[in-house]
Amino acid sequence: MWGMGAVGWLVSVAVALGVLVAAALVARRIARTGARAHARAQEELAEMGRALVELDDAVDALDRELALSGALYRGQQPASLRRARLAAHHTRDDAFAAYRRAADPARTPAERRAEARATRARVAGAIANAGSARAENDAWVARHAPAADQLRVARERIDAAAATMGDPRALRAELARIADESEWEGAAAADEESLGALADAERAYTAAELADPEALRAHLIEVETSLERAGRAARLLEETHRLVENAYLAIEDEQRAAASAIRAAAGTQKTVTGERAPRVSEAIRVASVALDSAMRAADRRPVTANERIARLRARLDDALADLRTEQQQMRAARSALPGTLSAARSALARSEAYVRGAEIDARVALDQARRHLALARQSANAIEALTAARAAVSDAQTAASLARDRARRR
Structure with missing residues (x-):
């Protein structure tokens, strides 16, 4: 024991x-x-x-x-x-x-x-x-x-790029005429960038003509790099102009749709009692003020106005999310989707202007924005598409913000 x-x-x-x-x-x-x-x-x-x-x-x-x-x-x-x-x-x-x-x-x-x-x-x-x-x-x-073939192809590509670009300065002048610079600040220098890159391509081509055979390829790659820069800047300018024009065309429809959504929310508010009632009332008031603010900016800032309308509708949907029937949610999503897709496209275009050459966090956010926008376009469900489009806007804005912050710190 x-x-x-x-x-x-x-x-x-x-x-x-x-x-x-x-x-x-x-x-x-x-x-x-x-x-x-x-x-x-x-x-x-x-x-x-x-x-x-x-x-x-x-x-x-x-x-x-x-x-x-x-x-x-x-x-x-x-x-x-x-x-x-x-x-x-x-x-x-x-x-x-x-x-x-x-x-x-x-x-x-x-x-x-x-x-x-x-x-x-x-x-x-x-x-x-x-x-x-x-x-x-x-x-x-x-x-x-043969060197002659390589030079011929490079010459043809330079000439084709110049013809495709047209007059980028005229397009920028048109943007300045129809909208405030804040609407196209990401493309403000795109006309000079495209023309400067085209001039760089010409200089690289001249160097290629004079180069030894061993150095020819390097000069022709430089030509192609410059043409890519020229094309990218020209496309940015054209896309920005298209977005501004489309925003002008869409703003009245977006205003009517948002006003209708606010009226529908006011109808839903009548059924709300208790502590929720003041919060819903405040959400409707804020949405009405935001819509008025957006429309005051619309004449010279149509892209901004559409983006503000998309944001106010997102906030209104959040405030009413559990008060709507599934049918009401689907109807509201179908109404909000076109404007939100437009806001996502404009946010993505502006983001791409800042993110090129940026560090990894901005590139990842931009990639996520592209994925969400693709999902929004492909989805047959309006609610899912709207959620993805709103995520694309947020991701694109994050990417642009990260790229700008890093650029300022350099």
């Missing part, structure tokens, strides 16, 4: 072992979820972000190479280039989604690190594959494409 002293000793040992096990478990949990674990996860995320920016830029380089090679081969680009571009696009799009998962604070640091590491490995493979495909294409061109 064990004596009482021995039993007490065993109990003490068991308690001590239990304390040690508990302490070890706590220490392990701290190691996996503590500050240092979070810091390591952030380091992995930052590395993944840098790799993803490199891949995003590599995709642009592949697009340029394909455009140049397509012209040189009369539309028959090398299969290796097409495959590399397709793979790079898929990997980049998947990596943007993976970045959002790896940045999710609700996941454990270990999960975030594992996601970031695995994605970074796939991104590195896509970058290497893109580089190999470009090098293979450069070598083929050097062996099989």
Whole structure:
């Protein structure tokens, strides 16, 4: 028989072992979820972000190479280039989604690190594959494409770009005539940017004419890079002009739809009792004031007016969300969807003007905005489409804000 002293000793040992096990478990949990674990996860995320920016830029380089090679081969680009571009696009799009998962604070640091590491490995493979495909294409061109053919194609592309652009200064002047600069500030310098890039393409072409055969390809890539910049600036100007004109055409319909939504909300308010009644009344009052404010701005700021109407309708929907029948919600969503889609398109266009060349957080937000806008366009359910369109507006505004903030800090 064990004596009482021995039993007490065993109990003490068991308690001590239990304390040690508990302490070890706590220490392990701290190691996996503590500050240092979070810091390591952030380091992995930052590395993944840098790799993803490199891949995003590599995709642009592949697009340029394909455009140049397509012209040189009369539309028959090398299969290796097409495959590399397709793979790079898929990997980049998947990596943007993976970045959002790896940045999710609700996941454990270990999960975030594992996601970031695995994605970074796939991104590195896509970058290497893109580089190999470009090098293979450069070598083929050097062996099989005479310099005269390459120069002829470059000349044709410069001339075609100039003809397509038309007179960007005239388009900017038209924007200044019909709307305040705040409506098109992202494209304010696009006319000079497009013309300057076209002049850069001409200078690169002149250098290519004088270059040794070994340096010819580099100059022609510079031509293509400049033409891409010129085209991007010209498209931004044209898209901005189109958005402003469409906003003018849509503003009266959006005003009527918003006024109808406010009247419908006032009808719903009559059925509300208790503590909710004052809140619903205030939401209707705020919506009415916001609509009046939007319409006062509409003459010179139609895009802003439409965006304000989209926001006031979103706030009104939130205030009435659990007071409407499903049929009423669907009817309200169908009414709000066209204006919100327009607001999403304008927010995305403005965001793209700021985000090019930005860091990873802005690029990820822009990618999310594009995904939400695509979902809004494809969905057959008006409520789901409206939710996605509103998310696209928010994501695009976040992307532009991040890009502007980083640019100011540089």
